[in-house]
Amino acid sequence: MEKTGGLREAQRQLTRERLIDAAVALFGRRGFRAVTIEQIAAEAGANRATFYLHFRNKEDVANAIGDRLVPNIQATFAALDAIPDPSLEEVRAWLAQGMAEQTDERRNLLAVATEANVADPDLADDYLRFINLFIDAMPNYLGRFPAEDLPAARTRMLMQLVQFERLSYVMVVQRASAPLEPLLDELAQSWWRLLRGT
Numbered sequence: 001m002e003k004t005g006g007l008r009e010a011q012r013q014l015t016r017e018r019l020i021d022a023a024v025a026l027f028g029r030r031g032f033r034a035v036t037i038e039q040i041a042a043e044a045g046a047n048r049a050t051f052y053l054h055f056r057n058k059e060d061v062a063n064a065i066g067d068r069l070v071p072n073i074q075a076t077f078a079a080l081d082a083i084p085d086p087s088l089e090e091v092r093a094w095l096a097q098g099m100a101e102q103t104d105e106r107r108n109l110l111a112v113a114t115e116a117n118v119a120d121p122d123l124a125d126d127y128l129r130f131i132n133l134f135i136d137a138m139p140n141y142l143g144r145f146p147a148e149d150l151p152a153a154r155t156r157m158l159m160q161l162v163q164f165e166r167l168s169y170v171m172v173v174q175r176a177s178a179p180l181e182p183l184l185d186e187l188a189q190s191w192w193r194l195l196r197g198t
Contacts, residue, residue, distance in 0.1 A: 016054045018044040020068070023061040028108050032062065032116040062116035063126050069109050070130065074137040076101075081138040086195055092188035095164075099180065102172045111173045131161050141195060160194050163187070 022043035026035045037058065041051040055061050080086065080094045102110075117123045135142070135157045145153040167183060170176045 012054075015044075015046065015050065016064075019046065019051060019054055020061060020064045023058075024065055024108065024112055027062075027065075027112040027115065032058070032112070032119045059116075059120055059123055059126070062113065062120070062123060065109055065116070066113045066126065066130050069106065069113060070133055072106065073134055077134050077137040080195075081140045084140075086192070088188060088192045091192045091195065092184055095184050095188055095191065098164075099168065099172060099184070102168075107173050110169060114169050114173070128158075131158055131165075134161055144197065156194055160191060163190070 019040060023035070023040045026039055026043055035058070037051050038048055040058075040061065041048050044050075055064070076098050080091070083090055083094075086094070117127050132154075135154055138157070141157065142150065142153065164187065167187065171178070171180055171183070
């Protein structure tokens, strides 16, 4: 009996992943706003009822897409947080590596998640939830502040992350023609000052 339950759960998870994959493909081709739930279900080889067994709406699918990005991005910020007292050069190298490690899949997921967030104001709180997950991946940074200063430290980090996320989107996803090196220089200075508390 237990084997059947495990098989059923595996099938349910597989169907959910197919729906997410279908949404990523369709959002990438047509844009978040233009895609319907029926199209997502059909692309996944399912029907509308199956879609609603897994998601309440397109926003839920957008969050599932964002969830796919979380572990990799958390690891990126944890790597910076693991450097005991990062030099300006180390911070710049970390930023450059983060920009260079954008695979086509990550680029597509970032494009889809960003477009969904822009298209639907209801996703604003979800965007901030994701940003806070990345902040939580930096316990060494957060641990330097007494409890009363922690909200301000988190706010400064949130602002820095939003800036970095937007620059990543423009340079990596949209492939802006502006030279990246001067941007990385200034961004590194900004991150370095933040990490030093100055």
